[in-house]
Amino acid sequence: xxxxxxxxxxxxxxxxxxxIINCAYENTAFDYFPWYQQFPGKGPALLIAxxxxxxxxxxxxxxxxxxxxxxxxxxxxxDSQPGDSATYFCAASTLITGTASKLTFGTGTRLQVTx
Amino acid sequence: xxxxTQTPKFQVLKTGQSMTLQCAQDxxxxxxxxYRQDPGMGLRLIHYSVGAGITDQGEVPNGYNxxxxxxxxxxxxxxxxxxSQTSVYFCASSYSGQGYSGNTIYFGEGSWLTxx
Numbered sequence: 001x002x003x004x005x006x007x008x009x010x011x012x013x014x015x016x017x018x019x020i021i022n023c024a025y026e027n028t029a030f031d032y033f034p035w036y037q038q039f040p041g042k043g044p045a046l047l048i049a050x051x052x053x054x055x056x057x058x059x060x061x062x063x064x065x066x067x068x069x070x071x072x073x074x075x076x077x078x079d080s081q082p083g084d085s086a087t088y089f090c091a092a093s094t095l096i097t098g099t100a101s102k103l104t105f106g107t108g109t110r111l112q113v114t115x
Numbered sequence: 116x117x118x119x120t121q122t123p124k125f126q127v128l129k130t131g132q133s134m135t136l137q138c139a140q141d142x143x144x145x146x147x148x149x150y151r152q153d154p155g156m157g158l159r160l161i162h163y164s165v166g167a168g169i170t171d172q173g174e175v176p177n178g179y180n181x182x183x184x185x186x187x188x189x190x191x192x193x194x195x196x197x198x199s200q201t202s203v204y205f206c207a208s209s210y211s212g213q214g215y216s217g218n219t220i221y222f223g224e225g226s227w228l229t230x231x
Binding site: 004006009034036041042043044045046089096097100101102103105106107108 | 119146155156160171173205207219220221222225
């Protein structure tokens with residue numbers, strides 16, 4: 001059972017457009033919500049993250065919107081560029097021991113930004 | 116800046132063979148983990164370690180073994196490879212949570228494994 005549901009599976013956006021990727025979760029123990037960006041042949045890299053006590057976080061062209069009551073969060077990429085073409089994973093983190101946390105990933109969204 | 120280093124990058128195994136995927140980090144991170152990535156399933160946690168000598172199972176541990184004899188190294192062993200273990204494997208590390216779930220987890224570049 002997928003604890004973090006991500007949509008869409010793939011997304012094509014024109015250069016300059018807005019890319020929106022949505023995620024939903026069930027486990028209320030999650031306390032940290034990062035987004036990872038992965039280019040082909042590379043490992044995932046942290047893009048931006050948010051805590052559930054904040055409704056929005058913005059870093060440059062990337063914004064996370066967080067709705068705690070609906071247990072949903074989304075990534076918005078403004079002014080999308082061809083260099084943003086990658087696979088994006090939402091994730092949710094929870095402590096599994098006093099000092100270790102576990103990431104639960106969504107299934108990924110393959111974003112293609114066209115010219 | 117080596118970060119998290121994985122070897123080998125690519126490997127083809129025959130069913131029943133065993134092998135070890137190597138992972139090393141030079142950031143003095145206490146926490147290390149192994150994930151596998153399969154199409155349409157995201158990344159799933161195999162095993163993790165919160166420090167030298169301490170390991171525990173993740174959500175898909177069957178068929179894999181780990182040990183942590185040093186802070187830097189966290190090898191993943193496939194005991195008897197099966198076609199279902201064909202996947203991309205990522206090693207990751209971070210500072211310990213210390214009660215805080217939010218330390219950045221750094222991933223290696225992956226090891227592509229095919230079991231025939």
